[in-house]
Amino acid sequence: MKQRFATEQSTIREAEAQQTPQVAARSASLKHPAWTQFKKNKPALVGVFLVLCVGFIALFAPFLAGDVPIVMRKDGQVYWFPNIITYASLTAENLYPNFDRWEPGEGEFALRPPVSYSPTRQNLRERLRPPGRDHWLGTDDRGRDVFSRLVWGARISMSVGFIAVGISVAIGVVIGALAGYYGGKVDTVILRVIEIWICIPAFFLIITVMAFLEPSIVNIMVVIGLTGWPGVARLVRGEFLKQKQQEYALAARASGLGDRRIIFRHLLPNALSPVFVSATFGVAGAILTESGLSFLGFGVPPPTASWGEILKQSQSYVDFAWWLVVFPGVAVFITVVSFNLVGDGLRDALDPRLRQ
Amino acid sequence: MNRHPHPLLHVENLRVWFPVKGRLALVRRVPAAYVQAVDGVSLTAHSGDIIGVVGESGCGKSTLARAIVRLETPTAGSISVSGRDIAAMSGKELRRIRPLIQMIFQDPYASLNPRMTVFDAVAEPIRVHRRMTGRALSSEVFALMDKVGLASRFVRKYPHEFSGGQRQRIAIARALALQPQLLVADEPVSALDVSVQAQIINLLAALQQEFDMTMIFISHDLGVVRHIARRVFVMYLGRIVETGPAAEVFDAPAHPYTQTLLQAIPIPDPEQERSRVHVVPKGEPPSPINPPSGCRFHPRCPKAQPSCSLNDPALERLDEVREVACPFVRRV
Numbered sequence: 151m152k153q154r155f156a157t158e159q160s161t162i163r164e165a166e167a168q169q170t171p172q173v174a175a176r177s178a179s180l181k182h183p184a185w186t187q188f189k190k191n192k193p194a195l196v197g198v199f200l201v202l203c204v205g206f207i208a209l210f211a212p213f214l215a216g217d218v219p220i221v222m223r224k225d226g227q228v229y230w231f232p233n234i235i236t237y238a239s240l241t242a243e244n245l246y247p248n249f250d251r252w253e254p255g256e257g258e259f260a261l262r263p264p265v266s267y268s269p270t271r272q273n274l275r276e277r278l279r280p281p282g283r284d285h286w287l288g289t290d291d292r293g294r295d296v297f298s299r300l301v302w303g304a305r306i307s308m309s310v311g312f313i314a315v316g317i318s319v320a321i322g323v324v325i326g327a328l329a330g331y332y333g334g335k336v337d338t339v340i341l342r343v344i345e346i347w348i349c350i351p352a353f354f355l356i357i358t359v360m361a362f363l364e365p366s367i368v369n370i371m372v373v374i375g376l377t378g379w380p381g382v383a384r385l386v387r388g389e390f391l392k393q394k395q396q397e398y399a400l401a402a403r404a405s406g407l408g409d410r411r412i413i414f415r416h417l418l419p420n421a422l423s424p425v426f427v428s429a430t431f432g433v434a435g436a437i438l439t440e441s442g443l444s445f446l447g448f449g450v451p452p453p454t455a456s457w458g459e460i461l462k463q464s465q466s467y468v469d470f471a472w473w474l475v476v477f478p479g480v481a482v483f484i485t486v487v488s489f490n491l492v493g494d495g496l497r498d499a500l501d502p503r504l505r506q
Numbered sequence: 507m508n509r510h511p512h513p514l515l516h517v518e519n520l521r522v523w524f525p526v527k528g529r530l531a532l533v534r535r536v537p538a539a540y541v542q543a544v545d546g547v548s549l550t551a552h553s554g555d556i557i558g559v560v561g562e563s564g565c566g567k568s569t570l571a572r573a574i575v576r577l578e579t580p581t582a583g584s585i586s587v588s589g590r591d592i593a594a595m596s597g598k599e600l601r602r603i604r605p606l607i608q609m610i611f612q613d614p615y616a617s618l619n620p621r622m623t624v625f626d627a628v629a630e631p632i633r634v635h636r637r638m639t640g641r642a643l644s645s646e647v648f649a650l651m652d653k654v655g656l657a658s659r660f661v662r663k664y665p666h667e668f669s670g671g672q673r674q675r676i677a678i679a680r681a682l683a684l685q686p687q688l689l690v691a692d693e694p695v696s697a698l699d700v701s702v703q704a705q706i707i708n709l710l711a712a713l714q715q716e717f718d719m720t721m722i723f724i725s726h727d728l729g730v731v732r733h734i735a736r737r738v739f740v741m742y743l744g745r746i747v748e749t750g751p752a753a754e755v756f757d758a759p760a761h762p763y764t765q766t767l768l769q770a771i772p773i774p775d776p777e778q779e780r781s782r783v784h785v786v787p788k789g790e791p792p793s794p795i796n797p798p799s800g801c802r803f804h805p806r807c808p809k810a811q812p813s814c815s816l817n818d819p820a821l822e823r824l825d826e827v828r829e830v831a832c833p834f835v836r837r838v
Contacts, residue, residue, distance in 0.1 A: 397617035401677070404575050405631040405684065406604030415630075419621045 194495020200488035215265035215298035267295030288473035299455035317375025322382025330390025389421035430493035512589035520583035558735025605684035614673035671702035750828030
C-alpha cells in the first residue's frame with residue numbers, strides 16, 4: 151500500500167505542477183465576477199453615471215453656481231478661489247460684502263461660475279421670473295435663481311444621504327455583528343430592541359424629534375442616521391450567523407484568535423456585500439426623507455437651499471410658477487431613481503445565485 | 507509508549523448533544539429533543555500516535571473532532587490534553603491552550619478566508635500567539651510554506667488562485683504555524699481529487715514524523731485510514747463500537763458493524779467483486795435524535811439476537827490490544 155502511494159506521488163507532483171498555470175489563467179478572468187455581471191446591467195450603469203453627475207455637481211457647486219468669483223483681480227491683487235474661501239476670511243480682508251456684486255474696473259477682472267447667481271441672495275426686482283435667458287430655470291418668490299439653488303441643494307441632499315447612511319451603517323454593523331457573533335442572550339435582547347424600533351414609524355419619529363431640535367443639517371443627518379440602523383443590523387446579523395459557521399471562521403477560532411479579530415478581520419469583510427446594497431438604497435431613502443422634512447418645514451433652516459425647501463416655497467405659487475415645482479421634483483426623482491438603479495445592479499451582481 | 511505520566515490526549519465518556527429547537531417560551535426556546543451526535547466516547551492517544559476514526563457519514567466523527575479542538579462545547583465528559591481538562595475551559599484560558607490542538611478541515615475551499623492572502627493566513631496565528639513580527643515572522647512563514655511544499659512566490663496570492671490540493675497545503679501550514687502537539691484532521695482529503703489525495707496524506711504523515719505530533723485522522727475512506735493510522739476507532743451513531751491496531755481491525759474485524767463496513771469496499775478485480783457475497787445492512791442509519799434501545803446497531807445487525815434490543819453493550823477487551831462493543835463476538 152505504502153509503495154503504491156509513493157510511486158503515485160512523483161507522477162502526481164508533475165501533474166499538479168502543470169496544473170498551476172491553468173489555474174492562474176482562469177483566476178484572471180474570475181478576478182471581478184461581480185463587476186463583469188454589473189457591466190451587463192445597462193440601467194445600473196446609467197444609474198452610476200447619474201449618481202456621479204449629481205455627486206460632481208454637489209462637490210463642485212461653488213464652481214458651477216454662485217456670485218462669488220473663482221478668480222478675481224482687484225486693486226492690483228489677484229485672489230484665487232474666493233468662492234471656496236470662507237466668508238469669515240473674506241470679511242477680514244475687507245472684501246465682503248461687495249466682492250460678489252462688484253464689477254471689475256480698468257485692469258481688473260473677475261471670473262464667475264457659469265450660473266452667476268447666489269443661491270441665497272434675494273433680489274425682489276426679479277421675483278418669480280419664468281425660465282429664460284437670464285435665469286435658465288426661473289426665479290423663486292424672493293428673486294433667487296432656481297438653477298443656483300438646485301446646484302447647492304444637491305450638496306445638501308448628497309451629504310445628508312451619505313452621512314446619514316454612514317451613521318446607520320456604523321451603528322448597524324457593530325450591533326448586528328455582536329448579535330450574530332455572540333448569539334444567545336445578546337442576540338435575543340438585540341433582536342427584541344430592533345423589533346420594537348422597527349414598529350415606530352420612522353418618518354413621524356423624525357418629525358417629532360426635529361420639532362424639538364434646532365433645525366440644522368447636522369441634526370437631520372444624525373436623526374435620519376439613528377432611525378436607519380435596525381435594518382442594517384438585521385442584515386449584518388443574518389450574514390454573521392451564516393459566516394461564523396463557515397470553516398474559515400471555525401479555523402480562526404481554533405487558532406485561538408480573539409473575538410474582536412475574528413469579527414473585524416475575518417467575518418466582517420465577508421459579510422459586507424449585502425450591506426453595500428442596502429446602503430445604496432438607504433442613501434436614496436435618506437434623500438427622500440430630507441426632502442420630505444424640508445418640504446414640511448422641519449428641514450434645513452430657510453436661507454439654505456435644499457430641494458425640499460424649494461418645493462415648500464413653491465406651494466403658494468403652484469398655479470402659475472410651474473418651474474418651482476417641476477425642476478426640484480425632477481432633481482429628487484432622478485437622484486433617487488439613480489441610487490435605486492445602482493442598488494438593484496449591485497444586488498444582482500453580488501448575489502452569486504443570480505450570476506450566470 | 508508511556509514516556510509521559512499522562513497520555514497526550516485522553517477523552518473520557520465524551521458526550522456532545524445538540525438541542526433540537528422546540529417551542530418558543532418568551533425569550534428562549536425549550537429544546538424538544540437532543541441530537542446525540544457523540545454519546546459516551548472514550549479514546550486515548552499517546553504522544554506521536556496516529557489515531558484513525560472511521561464510520562459512515564452522520565456517525566458523529568466530525569462532531570468528535572470539533573469537540574476535541576473545542577469548537578463545540580461538550581455536554582458531558584472530559585477531554586484531557588497532557589493531563590489538563592479542556593472540556594470545561596472557556597475564554598482566555600481556552601484561547602491560550604488552543605495552539606496546542608490544531609485542526610485541518612475537510613473543505614479547503616471553505617476553510618481559508620477568501621479575503622486574506624496566503625501570507626496573512628499563515629502569519630496571523632504566529633503574530634498573535636508567538637508575538638513574532640517583521641523579518642522573523644516572514645522567514646517563519648516561508649519556512650512553513652517550504653515544509654508543506656508551496657513555493658514562496660505564492661505568498662501574496664489569494665486562496666481562489668489555488669487548486670484544492672494547494673489550498674489544503676496552505677491550511678496545513680496554518681495549522682503547523684502554532685507548533686501544535688495534537689493535529690486533528692477531519693476528512694482532510696475527501697474534498698480533493700483522488701490524484702491529489704495521496705500527496706496530501708503522505709505530506710501529513712511526513713510532517714507528523716518531523717514535528718513529532720500526535721494526529722487524529724478522521725475519514726470515511728477506510729483505505730486511507732488503514733494506510734496512515736496505527737490505531738483505529740470505528741464509530742457508529744455517536745458511539746465507538748470497535749478499536750484496535752489498524753491492521754488487525756481491518757484484516758479481522760470483530761464487530762458486525764465493522765464487518766459490514768469493510769465489505770462495502772469494492773474489490774478492484776471485477777471477477778472477484780461479482781462473485782463475492784455482499785452483506786448489505788438493512789435500512790438506513792437510525793436518527794441520532796431517537797437512537798435504538800440497547801445496542802444501537804441492532805436494527806441493522808445481521809447477527810442480532812433478541813437480547814440486543816435490551817442490553818446496551820459496553821466496550822470490552824477482546825484481546826490485549828482490541829476492544830469491541832458486542833457480547834457475541836467471541837461466540838460468532
